[in-house]
Amino acid sequence: MENLATSAKITWCPGCPNSAILVAFRKLVEELKTERSLKLENLVAVGGIGCHGKITDYLNINTFTSLHGRLLPTMQGIKIANPSLQVVGFSGDGDSYSEGAEHLIHAAKRNSDVNLFVHDNQVFALTTGQATATSPKGFKGKSTPSGSTEEPFNPLLLMLAAGATFVARTYAGDIEGTKKIMRQAIEHKGFSFVDIIQPCITFYDTRDFYNNHVYWLDKKFPSKKLETAIKKVTAQEEKIALGVFYKVEKPTFEESLYPQIT
Numbered sequence: 001m002e003n004l005a006t007s008a009k010i011t012w013c014p015g016c017p018n019s020a021i022l023v024a025f026r027k028l029v030e031e032l033k034t035e036r037s038l039k040l041e042n043l044v045a046v047g048g049i050g051c052h053g054k055i056t057d058y059l060n061i062n063t064f065t066s067l068h069g070r071l072l073p074t075m076q077g078i079k080i081a082n083p084s085l086q087v088v089g090f091s092g093d094g095d096s097y098s099e100g101a102e103h104l105i106h107a108a109k110r111n112s113d114v115n116l117f118v119h120d121n122q123v124f125a126l127t128t129g130q131a132t133a134t135s136p137k138g139f140k141g142k143s144t145p146s147g148s149t150e151e152p153f154n155p156l157l158l159m160l161a162a163g164a165t166f167v168a169r170t171y172a173g174d175i176e177g178t179k180k181i182m183r184q185a186i187e188h189k190g191f192s193f194v195d196i197i198q199p200c201i202t203f204y205d206t207r208d209f210y211n212n213h214v215y216w217l218d219k220k221f222p223s224k225k226l227e228t229a230i231k232k233v234t235a236q237e238e239k240i241a242l243g244v245f246y247k248v249e250k251p252t253f254e255e256s257l258y259p260q261i262t
């Protein structure tokens, strides 16, 4: 993994699960390289703005750091310009569910063949703790000192409704599980969406809760049926299901577009 590291000093809080996501991705890239199914020059990672976005500083591959909430237009531009590239995006809940939600919906709708990994820590962390679209009702932070009065939305349900062809959730605390989900996302042709639930140890420490409240989906998943996936992502369960909920094959945006422009 050494040659995938850079000389940049890691400035995440010691123990931040962003490091676990970085390790999972580096391990996966090593595996794909060894299997020779991936050449490093054909891989590009795009980062959003936030603590999560620093991941591009720590990956010795082609990277691009985008604007806040605007990594998906960047990713889609890269894919259109060179469809042979494998494009992976690292975003945050503030980045993709709050600031850039419109881009998220439309990237899913057009089934762009890119992979989005959202570090969903339920908080705008880099700006020191404001509520995002996935912060729970009652969340106390810098912008909601008396508790958020808003209900969060369910990003998986949003992605199913928008037309994503691969919808998954993993937990940053499970590095092997996260690596496997990332691999399936990259191997899927079409828009791959992965919500990575992640504690923010400084502004929203959910470690104890998640460590005791996650489980992996059984073999019935991924489903090809939208209704089945919707039912599962909206199920009121005591524990949080991880895995691939939905996976279908559909023409991608880029392969539909190319015959029109060449």
Ligand SMILES: Cc1ncc(C[n+]2csc(CCOP(=O)(O)OP(=O)(O)O)c2C)c(N)n1
Pocket (backbone or CB within 6 Å): 048, 049, 050, 051, 052, 053, 068, 091, 092, 093, 094, 095, 096, 099, 119, 121, 123, 124, 125, 126, 127, 132
């Ligand atoms: C257009 C724009 N709006 C706001 C900001 C300020 N800003 C920088 S990082 C950030 C929070 C990012 O939160 P999230 O995407 O959840 O990432 P995290 O830090 O939690 O990993 C904000 C609001 C910005 N840089 N650019």
Ligand SMILES: [Mg+2]
Pocket (backbone or CB within 6 Å): 050, 092, 093, 094, 119, 120, 121, 122, 123, 124, 125, 132
């Ligand atoms: Mg966040």
